[in-house]
Amino acid sequence: MAEVRLENVCKHYDKVVAVDNFNLSIQDKEFVVLVGPSGCGKTTTLRMIAGLETITSGRIFIGDRLINDLPAKERNIAMVFQNYALYPHMTVRDNIAFSLEMRKRPKEEIEQRVREAADILGIEHLLDRKPKQLSGGQRQRVAVGRAIVRKPEVFLFDEPLSNLDAKLRVQTRLELKKLHERLATTAVYVTHDQVEAMTMGDRIVVMKDGLIQQVGSPMELYNTPANRFVAGFIGSPAMNFFEAELAGGTDGLCLQSGEVRLDLLPEQCRRLERYGRKRILVGIRPEDFRPCERHEQGQTISGEVEVVEPVGNETYVNFRAGELNLIAAVGRKTIVQAHTRMVLQPAMEHLHLFDIDSGKSISK
């Protein structure tokens, strides 16, 4: 069991900066998820921890050991790859036993530990099969079995669920989380799927262009995103953004964007007075809209419904208010029809405000 510490870690490929000044301390037994779009440097970071990629500068520690120059096999880590990387010519048993055989463990111990791992994952009946005889989900389990059999200090997962179908992904996600609780081992998990990140991580690291955007618990990221990128990345459907002018309202300040006007809460007014600029970026989560009967200028937004997307538990309503295209998530009991007018009230206390140029949050 160990903590993982990355200090000022950088990775450059010639002139391209893949990871820039990455600082993170992962606690013992913590499940940390690195999330971000393709090419943001999350996999590179994971591969640097694994020892599959050299570090351009900075230091990485596992426990108290500086592992910068340690070969992968001496780092006492295990990794689950996106394509599972099972050895096709070996049986499941041999695949799981491989790492123990490489470390020249006695035969009885290998057999016992393979059985243990297979038992945990429910794949005892598959031990004599070859990978090509397994389904995607089963292969995924074998890949996990291969990782847990060695009882490493740190688990590294590189998008291990992305090759599974949607239903299986949800199920496996849950199983991985239970497995983590059971094994109580530090885990670093890379994904581009924000739902996976939210549901699995004790803490989430959001990355973009090689830089950390924000580190925090899932709800911290959801409730108080540090910038526009994090706000847009976390949450599904994505947050609505629009630029607005600060104007004098009925009672304090209000936001004005075309024909849409929203009165700000007194606390928000005080903060924006200190902020001093006239144009800001406003973010409203689709689920923070509530359907209303009557339009009240300053309190609600009235618009024309363009597309209705029912997903079962809720309905996504794409509507147009003046120049703004917005999306709202309303309860399944609300009956909405396309090409009708609809009035929606945003929860002003959950409004997100950002600086237009830097995209940084000015809500708090």
Next chain:
Amino acid sequence: MAIERSGSKLFKFYLPLVMYLVFLLFPFYWMVNTVFKSDKELYDMSLNPFYIHHPTVHNIVRLFTETIFLRWMANTFFVAILATLISLAASLLAAYAIQRLRFKTSGPTGVAIFLAYLIPQTILFIPLASIIFKLKLWDSLWALVLTYPTFLVPFCTWLLMGYFKSIPKEMEECAMIDGASRIRIFWKIILPLCLPGVLSAGIFCFTLSWNEYLYALAFISSSAKKTVPIGLVTELVRGDIYHWGSLMAGALCASVPVALVYSFFVEQYVAGMTGALKE
């Protein structure tokens, strides 16, 4: 409709296939035909040449009693197997290094090896002869064992490079994390996965070495050290007299081992040549 389709398949597929087969197999038929004919029948223009009127094994008996054909066969086996093993060992390591170790000059090295393949044997045998002389290997089977890899290694290296490329890198990385060394990974993961590729490279080497003519002609002079292609041509063509029957008997016997090798490994050979790695 169904009749029409089967009719079109007959003309578009089976007929061309049969014609192609006849075209390919006719030389073999002619070879067998000649082996079992006496000289008198062979040169009698009044008889139907496609048919054996008075079968005889005289030509085969003459091949095995009047020449040292079995010795030539043994020589050819010795040279072909050793040249194949040397070439495979060298190309496996070269292809793996170029494809996976990714050193600075790995790209140019791959190209350079391929360029070596483009140098015609007819040019290369002159400098090679001088080297063989200096190594005092003239008129020795080792001259052939050592020179054949000059044309075998480049092709095999390229064939295997393509094959190694098809193996996911993650598999090696996973083995690396699991605690395996490079050599171990090569031996336990890469080699078993590349077996079809290695087999087809091996068959390729074996066949080329078996049939090689120019270097064998240039570097070997004594009868006891000749390989089959040279032995047959130099000992069974005397002046302007061609011993057609025995020549063909020799060619027939010499093609048997190659045919056997192909028939055993045909599936792997096809898979290897098309670079298919099925998971």
